[in-house]
Amino acid sequence: MKERLVVVGNGMAGMRTVEELLKLAPDRYAITVFGAEPRVNYNRILLSPVLAGEKKFDDIVLNSEAWYAENGIALHTNKEVVRIDRAARKVVAKDGTEATYDRLLLATGSTPFMLPVPGATLPGVIAFRDMADVEAMLEASRTYQHAVVIGGGLLGLEAANGLMKQGMKVTVVHLPETLMERQLDTAAARMLRKELEARGLQFVLKGQTKEIIGKGRVQGVLLEDGRELTADLVVMAVGIRPNVTLAKSAGLYCERGVVVNDTMQSYDPRVYAIGECVQHRGQVYGLVAPLFEQAKVCANHLARIGIGRYEGSMTSTKLKVTGIDLFSAGDFTGNDTTEELVMQDASAGIYKKLVLANNRLHGAVLYGDTVDGAWYFQLMRDGTDVTDLRPRLLYGQAHLGNAGHGDIKTRVAAMPDNAEICGCNGVCKGTIVKAIADKKLFTLEDVRAHTKASSSCGSCTGLVEALLASTMGGDYSTATKKKPLCPCTEHTHDEIRTAIVGQKLKTIPDVFRGLGWKTADGCNKCRPALNFYLLTAWPGEYVDDNQSRFINERVHANIQKDGTYSVIPRIWGGETTPAELRSLAEIAERYKVPTVHITGGQRVDFLGVKKEVLPAIWGDLSKAGFVSGHAYGKAIRTVKTCVGQNWCRFGTQDSTTMGIELEKMAWGAWMPHKVKLAVSGCPRNCAEATIKDFGVVCVDSGYELHVGGNGGVKVRATDFLCAVKTPEDVLEYCAAFLQLYREEAHYLERTAPWVERVGLAYVKQKLAEDAPGRKALAERFYYAQRFSQVDPWARRAQGVDKHEFIPLKQIA
Amino acid sequence: MIDWIEIGRIEDIPRQGARVVRAPEGDIAVFRTQDDEVFALADRCPHKGGPLSQGIVHGKRVACPLHDWKIHLDTGLAVAPDEGCAASYPVKVLDGRVFLSLKVAARAPACATG
Numbered sequence: 010m011k012e013r014l015v016v017v018g019n020g021m022a023g024m025r026t027v028e029e030l031l032k033l034a035p036d037r038y039a040i041t042v043f044g045a046e047p048r049v050n051y052n053r054i055l056l057s058p059v060l061a062g063e064k065k066f067d068d069i070v071l072n073s074e075a076w077y078a079e080n081g082i083a084l085h086t087n088k089e090v091v092r093i094d095r096a097a098r099k100v101v102a103k104d105g106t107e108a109t110y111d112r113l114l115l116a117t118g119s120t121p122f123m124l125p126v127p128g129a130t131l132p133g134v135i136a137f138r139d140m141a142d143v144e145a146m147l148e149a150s151r152t153y154q155h156a157v158v159i160g161g162g163l164l165g166l167e168a169a170n171g172l173m174k175q176g177m178k179v180t181v182v183h184l185p186e187t188l189m190e191r192q193l194d195t196a197a198a199r200m201l202r203k204e205l206e207a208r209g210l211q212f213v214l215k216g217q218t219k220e221i222i223g224k225g226r227v228q229g230v231l232l233e234d235g236r237e238l239t240a241d242l243v244v245m246a247v248g249i250r251p252n253v254t255l256a257k258s259a260g261l262y263c264e265r266g267v268v269v270n271d272t273m274q275s276y277d278p279r280v281y282a283i284g285e286c287v288q289h290r291g292q293v294y295g296l297v298a299p300l301f302e303q304a305k306v307c308a309n310h311l312a313r314i315g316i317g318r319y320e321g322s323m324t325s326t327k328l329k330v331t332g333i334d335l336f337s338a339g340d341f342t343g344n345d346t347t348e349e350l351v352m353q354d355a356s357a358g359i360y361k362k363l364v365l366a367n368n369r370l371h372g373a374v375l376y377g378d379t380v381d382g383a384w385y386f387q388l389m390r391d392g393t394d395v396t397d398l399r400p401r402l403l404y405g406q407a408h409l410g411n412a413g414h415g416d417i418k419t420r421v422a423a424m425p426d427n428a429e430i431c432g433c434n435g436v437c438k439g440t441i442v443k444a445i446a447d448k449k450l451f452t453l454e455d456v457r458a459h460t461k462a463s464s465s466c467g468s469c470t471g472l473v474e475a476l477l478a479s480t481m482g483g484d485y486s487t488a489t490k491k492k493p494l495c496p497c498t499e500h501t502h503d504e505i506r507t508a509i510v511g512q513k514l515k516t517i518p519d520v521f522r523g524l525g526w527k528t529a530d531g532c533n534k535c536r537p538a539l540n541f542y543l544l545t546a547w548p549g550e551y552v553d554d555n556q557s558r559f560i561n562e563r564v565h566a567n568i569q570k571d572g573t574y575s576v577i578p579r580i581w582g583g584e585t586t587p588a589e590l591r592s593l594a595e596i597a598e599r600y601k602v603p604t605v606h607i608t609g610g611q612r613v614d615f616l617g618v619k620k621e622v623l624p625a626i627w628g629d630l631s632k633a634g635f636v637s638g639h640a641y642g643k644a645i646r647t648v649k650t651c652v653g654q655n656w657c658r659f660g661t662q663d664s665t666t667m668g669i670e671l672e673k674m675a676w677g678a679w680m681p682h683k684v685k686l687a688v689s690g691c692p693r694n695c696a697e698a699t700i701k702d703f704g705v706v707c708v709d710s711g712y713e714l715h716v717g718g719n720g721g722v723k724v725r726a727t728d729f730l731c732a733v734k735t736p737e738d739v740l741e742y743c744a745a746f747l748q749l750y751r752e753e754a755h756y757l758e759r760t761a762p763w764v765e766r767v768g769l770a771y772v773k774q775k776l777a778e779d780a781p782g783r784k785a786l787a788e789r790f791y792y793a794q795r796f797s798q799v800d801p802w803a804r805r806a807q808g809v810d811k812h813e814f815i816p817l818k819q820i821a
Numbered sequence: 822m823i824d825w826i827e828i829g830r831i832e833d834i835p836r837q838g839a840r841v842v843r844a845p846e847g848d849i850a851v852f853r854t855q856d857d858e859v860f861a862l863a864d865r866c867p868h869k870g871g872p873l874s875q876g877i878v879h880g881k882r883v884a885c886p887l888h889d890w891k892i893h894l895d896t897g898l899a900v901a902p903d904e905g906c907a908a909s910y911p912v913k914v915l916d917g918r919v920f921l922s923l924k925v926a927a928r929a930p931a932c933a934t935g
């Protein structure tokens with residue numbers, strides 16, 4: 010017969026132990042799990058993004074009911090264990106459910122500490138610990154306006170940020186003088202506070218809560234200094250206490266937590282304890298990384314493999330507030346025996362502090378630039394002697410060169426398995442490495458598909474590629490020597506482009522045949538690319554294949570998450586007239602457009618338009634003189650301008666007219682990716698021309714041209730191309746630049762990565778140094794424009810592609 | 822007996838494309854492949870409900886326009902490693918006329934809840 014294992018606590022540590030155990034000894038135990046919460050096991054860490062509206066509960070479930078069933082685990086949710094009878098070896102839940110055990114695992118986590126002030130039990134005063142708390146907060150945010158968060162630590166700030174994102178006015182009351190004082194030194198804490206204040210949070214530092222006031226429900230918070238803060242919701246995030254009630258009542262030895270040895274056993278060797286409820290070598294932990302290490306050891310011991318010992322963990326923290334990078338680890342306060350290395354660039358929002366003792370790294374605080382957090386952490390844990398690294402330690406691993414083994418490959422190789430690689434999807438290195446090895450993954454796409462790493466914002470793509478390389482060793486380099494366009498072909502983008510022109514391939518089926526495609530009709534990766542390549546190679550000749558276009562380009566509007574569409578008409582150079590605005594207003598009212606938004610691109614966006622209505626709305630816009638803004642396309646988007654010389658006291662040229670002329674020349678062109686332009690009237694650069702694909706900065710002597718910039722996920726400032734004298738020059742260089750990019754970049758490669766790939770020198774040579782070549786490029790652009798400057802909206806209003814907009818049939 | 826409803830002619834659906842049929846049980850996407858096979862699936866991606874009818878059709882698959890899951894047109898199952906299923910409906914083509922039945926058919930095991 011199987012031995013019986015009972016787990017009390019269906020949380021992160023408990024279930025991680027069970028998962029580890031199932032890997033080691035799937036058949037040894039009959040497992041029963043009790044959880045006080047009414048749900049399956051979920052990722053508690055991600056409650057913050059759930060609160061902030063960035064994730065849903067379903068996204069953070071770790072083990073579904075099916076998982077418990079598949080692994081033969083009896084799960085009792087919503088059943089709090091209230092008694093352990095160690096003599097009879099059984100546990101009893103509140104509702105009387107019993108289970109007997111051979112081994113018992115306590116994983117009861119922590120309970121949030123509630124300040125014992127008057128009013129602390131009023132409705133509307135809650136903690137931030139579980140999904141029920143998040144639901145209460147979300148509920149409150151729908152009805153109420155003012156929230157007070159007591160506690161400016163990690164948890165408090167994540168709660169405050171989430172509530173603010175839900176539209177509440179949030180004040181954080183924090184007793185110490187600086188935020189997150191346990192993780193940050195004063196300088197970093199100040200930067201953090203500034204950033205959060207800029208986002209709209211309010212802070213009361215050195216704020217001591219005296220009383221929570223309210224009749225029936227919380228109405229305010231009274232501070233010791235007499236101030237009163239309005240509050241319809243109070244979240245207490247002032248600390249947690251290991252949850253030892255049950256263990257204590259069973260006579261197990263507890264101090265702050267359940268005291269355990271290096272194999273995670275309590276004083277009763279049949280009873281293991283793990284997670285936030287334990288105290289190991291005098292330490293209690295409140296982060297998952299150490300709990301996961303404990304889980305490994307515990308599972309190991311339960312499986313009777315018996316070789317693992319838990320010897321304590323060093324912890325590091327990150328704040329999960331989107332857009333704020335913050336990392337801290339170890340002892341960062343320093344003392345007489347330590348030295349500090351500090352770098353601060355307030356305007357760039359970067360601060361780094363490293364604490365050294367005996368040539369070893371003891372602590373680190375990073376704000377603004379945290380890429381090297383994992384590396385510092387590793388140096389700390391390994392106790393590496395950093396004497397040789399010291400001169401460049403602050404600049405990070407990338408700046409070490411080979412002497413410091415500083416390339417990204419070695420960096421990821423050095424990362425621990427539980428280092429999070431993909432922040433969006435919470436995927437750790439170990440998971441990725443395992444997937445690569447077990448499932449024989451060869452490409453980035455494979456890894457994305459199997460682990461979801463790098464599939465959301467993509468900022469970790471470099472790390473994932475490096476992991477592929479380091480895990481597969483030689484295999485990876487062969488796998489990537491040549492990157493085929495997609496799995497349907499062996500050929501690269503460049504090979505295909507060359508063949509289309511060289512072999513005069515003029516349709517998608519031509520390409521499939523000519524280049525030996527492996528699939529009959531391609532896929533959703535290659536068809537849009539080929540359609541674009543053919544369109545660029547054979548202007549006026551190639552017939553656009555609608556079915557090879559992504560929906561947005563097929564219906565000339567941007568699909569929204571609820572299946573409705575957005576409509577953004579062109580506003581030339583961002584300049585408009587009262588008459589135009591009046592017609593926009595009338596049309597928006599006529600069609601009851603739910604939301605009208607001024608975009609970041611100086612235009613007006615109608616959001617929430619139903620597909621069937623699109624042609625009619627476009628017809629009206631067209632009558633009022635508007636054309637499509639192509640906000641949905643891999644195409645010319647906006648040309649932003651500032652008011653320039655016409656009004657501005659600093660303006661040096663007529664930037665607005667320059668922008669309008671550029672837009673009139675370039676609109677309608679299909680591109681490898683979206684393309685944005687801007688013209689600023691002087692180097693103050695109010696139109697942000699230096700983060701555009703093609704930016705113009707007016708100067709007294711003429712125009713400076715900049716290329717290859719973008720905002721977005723990875724901001725890249727432009728490279729300076731050259732200076733020119735006249736508006737005609739600007740137009741010609743712009744046309745030539747756009748054409749070079751269209752003819753040579755890979756589909757879905759924006760100008761920034763393209764310029765980086767081919768090198769600025771190459772672009773300069775083609776445009777600035779080869780005048781006849783430039784003129785020829787510009788001519789080819791103008792020629793192609795003859796066929797593309799047809800307003801797609803007007804045509805659809807006249808009935809083109811009608812089938813796209815109406816149902817085939819309505820069944821009553 | 823299956824109740825067949827005539828929904829239109831095959832030419833009304835673009836090759837490598839789809840059209841929507843509005844039905845009481847929700848929108849149904851009717852797809853036509855490159856070689857004129859016709860399939861019908863609930864117009865809701867098993868991932869987050871994206872409108873499959875708006876995706877790019879290739880082979881016997883459609884790529885959801887929202888987050889790029891691929892769905893098998895014949896079974897409604899998501900292409901591995903993604904997991905999930907869109908309910909599929911019987912369709913047939915007779916003399917270029919397309920007929921649809923609202924009976925949920927051929928439910929794959931993963932598709933137990935339609």
Ligand code: SRM
Nearest residue numbers: 567575606607608609610611612640685719720721722723
């Ligand atoms: C509407 C708008 C937001 C707004 O209300 O202000 C917007 C909305 C979207 N942006 Fe944007 N972006 C808008 C201005 C911007 C800007 C600001 C600008 O252009 O000056 C940027 C940063 C500048 C830049 O592009 O370099 C911007 C950077 C992005 C990015 C990141 C691009 C990158 O290279 O990293 C994406 C993602 C992408 O394109 O893959 C994106 C993608 C999107 C998409 C298309 C996401 C999607 O696929 O659904 C959004 C759909 C809009 C819609 O349905 O209409 N949007 N987006 C802005 C439309 C401008 C317009 O008039 O056409």
Ligand SMILES: Cc1cc2nc3c(=O)[nH]c(=O)nc-3n(C[C@H](O)[C@H](O)[C@H](O)COP(=O)(O)OP(=O)(O)OC[C@H]3O[C@@H](n4cnc5c(N)ncnc54)[C@H](O)[C@@H]3O)c2cc1C
Nearest residue numbers: 018020021022044045053089090117118284285295296297
């Ligand atoms: C909002 C939030 C954000 C966080 N962010 C991070 C982060 O970014 N990084 C990080 O490392 N950590 C973070 N943490 C901390 C992390 O979630 C915890 O360290 C971890 O969940 C602790 O795991 P555990 O299993 O010990 O406890 P828990 O996950 O709390 O699990 C304990 C479970 O046991 C149940 N239980 C208790 N008593 C009983 C009983 N008698 N009978 C039955 N069931 C019982 C509880 O209901 C609970 O479900 C965060 C925590 C929160 C609340």
Ligand code: SF4
Nearest residue numbers: 651657660690691695
């Ligand atoms: S960029 Fe120059 S000209 Fe334009 S608004 Fe700013 S200061 Fe004025």
Ligand code: FES
Nearest residue numbers: 866869871885888
């Ligand atoms: S909704 Fe279809 S892929 Fe996400």
